[in-house]
Amino acid sequence: MPSSILTLEVSARSSQKAESGSVRVKVLGPLERAKDAVRALGLYWGIALFCVLFPLLHFILVPFFLLLGIFLSVRAGLARERMVDGSVLCPECKKPFSVKPALVRWPMNEVCQECRWSFVLIPDSTRD
Numbered sequence: 001m002p003s004s005i006l007t008l009e010v011s012a013r014s015s016q017k018a019e020s021g022s023v024r025v026k027v028l029g030p031l032e033r034a035k036d037a038v039r040a041l042g043l044y045w046g047i048a049l050f051c052v053l054f055p056l057l058h059f060i061l062v063p064f065f066l067l068l069g070i071f072l073s074v075r076a077g078l079a080r081e082r083m084v085d086g087s088v089l090c091p092e093c094k095k096p097f098s099v100k101p102a103l104v105r106w107p108m109n110e111v112c113q114e115c116r117w118s119f120v121l122i123p124d125s126t127r128d
Protein backbone atom coordinates (compact mmCIF):
# COMPACT_ATOMS: atom_id res chain seq x y z
CA MET A 1 0.00 0.00 0.00
CA PRO A 2 1.63 3.31 -1.02
CA SER A 3 1.63 5.97 1.65
CA SER A 4 -0.46 9.06 1.13
CA ILE A 5 -0.57 12.54 2.55
CA LEU A 6 -3.72 13.76 4.26
CA THR A 7 -4.66 17.29 5.19
CA LEU A 8 -6.40 17.45 8.56
CA GLU A 9 -8.21 20.29 10.22
CA VAL A 10 -6.99 20.62 13.80
CA SER A 11 -7.86 22.63 16.87
CA ALA A 12 -5.13 24.20 18.97
CA ARG A 13 -6.38 24.39 22.53
CA SER A 14 -4.81 25.95 25.56
CA SER A 15 -6.47 26.03 28.97
CA GLN A 16 -9.04 28.67 28.02
CA LYS A 17 -8.81 29.44 24.32
CA ALA A 18 -8.90 27.59 21.01
CA GLU A 19 -7.79 28.30 17.45
CA SER A 20 -8.03 26.22 14.35
CA GLY A 21 -5.55 25.36 11.65
CA SER A 22 -4.56 22.56 9.38
CA VAL A 23 -1.72 20.07 9.24
CA ARG A 24 -0.54 17.61 6.63
CA VAL A 25 0.24 14.10 7.81
CA LYS A 26 1.72 11.21 5.92
CA VAL A 27 -0.09 7.94 6.52
CA LEU A 28 2.51 5.24 7.09
CA GLY A 29 2.08 1.78 5.63
CA PRO A 30 3.24 -1.36 7.46
CA LEU A 31 6.52 -1.46 5.51
CA GLU A 32 7.40 2.14 6.34
CA ARG A 33 6.55 1.59 10.00
CA ALA A 34 8.82 -1.45 10.07
CA LYS A 35 11.60 0.55 8.38
CA ASP A 36 11.21 3.36 10.94
CA ALA A 37 11.35 0.83 13.78
CA VAL A 38 14.49 -0.87 12.43
CA ARG A 39 16.13 2.51 11.78
CA ALA A 40 15.46 3.67 15.37
CA LEU A 41 16.73 0.40 16.79
CA GLY A 42 19.87 0.48 14.63
CA LEU A 43 20.63 4.09 15.54
CA TYR A 44 20.35 3.69 19.31
CA TRP A 45 22.01 0.28 19.43
CA GLY A 46 24.82 1.76 17.34
CA ILE A 47 25.21 4.51 19.94
CA ALA A 48 25.15 1.84 22.69
CA LEU A 49 27.93 -0.06 20.91
CA PHE A 50 29.97 3.14 20.64
CA CYS A 51 29.49 3.81 24.38
CA VAL A 52 31.28 0.53 25.18
CA LEU A 53 34.49 2.51 24.56
CA PHE A 54 34.04 4.78 27.59
CA PRO A 55 35.38 3.34 30.85
CA LEU A 56 32.92 3.42 33.78
CA LEU A 57 30.28 5.41 31.83
CA HIS A 58 29.54 2.33 29.75
CA PHE A 59 27.92 0.67 32.78
CA ILE A 60 25.17 3.31 32.53
CA LEU A 61 25.21 4.40 28.88
CA VAL A 62 25.14 0.99 27.19
CA PRO A 63 22.02 -0.36 28.97
CA PHE A 64 20.39 3.09 28.69
CA PHE A 65 20.77 3.26 24.91
CA LEU A 66 19.84 -0.43 24.46
CA LEU A 67 16.57 0.14 26.32
CA LEU A 68 15.97 3.53 24.70
CA GLY A 69 16.45 1.87 21.30
CA ILE A 70 13.83 -0.77 22.09
CA PHE A 71 11.40 1.83 23.44
CA LEU A 72 11.75 4.22 20.49
CA SER A 73 11.70 1.37 18.00
CA VAL A 74 8.38 0.08 19.36
CA ARG A 75 7.01 3.62 19.37
CA ALA A 76 8.09 4.16 15.75
CA GLY A 77 6.59 0.82 14.77
CA LEU A 78 3.23 1.72 16.29
CA ALA A 79 3.00 5.25 14.88
CA ARG A 80 0.48 5.35 12.07
CA GLU A 81 1.18 8.85 10.85
CA ARG A 82 4.06 11.26 10.51
CA MET A 83 3.58 15.02 10.55
CA VAL A 84 4.76 16.61 7.32
CA ASP A 85 4.04 20.24 8.12
CA GLY A 86 1.23 22.43 9.31
CA SER A 87 0.31 25.81 10.58
CA VAL A 88 -2.03 26.88 13.33
CA LEU A 89 -2.48 30.08 15.27
CA CYS A 90 -1.28 30.04 18.85
CA PRO A 91 -4.44 30.16 20.99
CA GLU A 92 -2.80 32.54 23.46
CA CYS A 93 -0.87 35.11 21.39
CA LYS A 94 -2.59 34.50 18.00
CA LYS A 95 0.72 34.36 16.17
CA PRO A 96 1.30 31.73 13.47
CA PHE A 97 2.86 28.53 14.75
CA SER A 98 4.42 26.03 12.38
CA VAL A 99 4.21 22.38 13.33
CA LYS A 100 7.49 20.46 13.14
CA PRO A 101 7.82 17.07 11.43
CA ALA A 102 7.46 14.27 13.98
CA LEU A 103 5.69 10.99 14.51
CA VAL A 104 2.06 11.72 15.30
CA ARG A 105 0.40 10.74 18.56
CA TRP A 106 -2.87 12.58 19.13
CA PRO A 107 -3.27 14.82 21.04
CA MET A 108 0.07 16.47 20.28
CA ASN A 109 1.59 18.80 22.86
CA GLU A 110 3.23 21.90 21.44
CA VAL A 111 4.85 24.98 22.96
CA CYS A 112 4.51 28.35 21.24
CA GLN A 113 7.91 29.84 20.39
CA GLU A 114 6.58 33.38 20.85
CA CYS A 115 4.77 33.31 24.18
CA ARG A 116 5.97 29.96 25.63
CA TRP A 117 2.44 28.82 26.34
CA SER A 118 1.80 25.14 25.80
CA PHE A 119 -1.23 23.91 23.94
CA VAL A 120 -2.50 20.69 22.41
CA LEU A 121 -3.35 19.92 18.80
CA ILE A 122 -6.46 17.81 18.35
CA PRO A 123 -7.84 16.68 15.00
CA ASP A 124 -11.32 18.11 14.44
CA SER A 125 -13.01 15.18 12.78
CA THR A 126 -13.18 11.84 14.49
CA ARG A 127 -11.34 9.29 12.41
CA ASP A 128 -10.53 5.66 12.86
Ligand SMILES: [Zn+2]
Pocket: 090, 091, 092, 093, 094, 095, 112, 113, 114, 115, 116, 117
Ligand atom coordinates in the same frame (compact mmCIF):
# COMPACT_ATOMS: atom_id res chain seq x y z
ZN1 LIG B 1 1.83 32.02 21.51
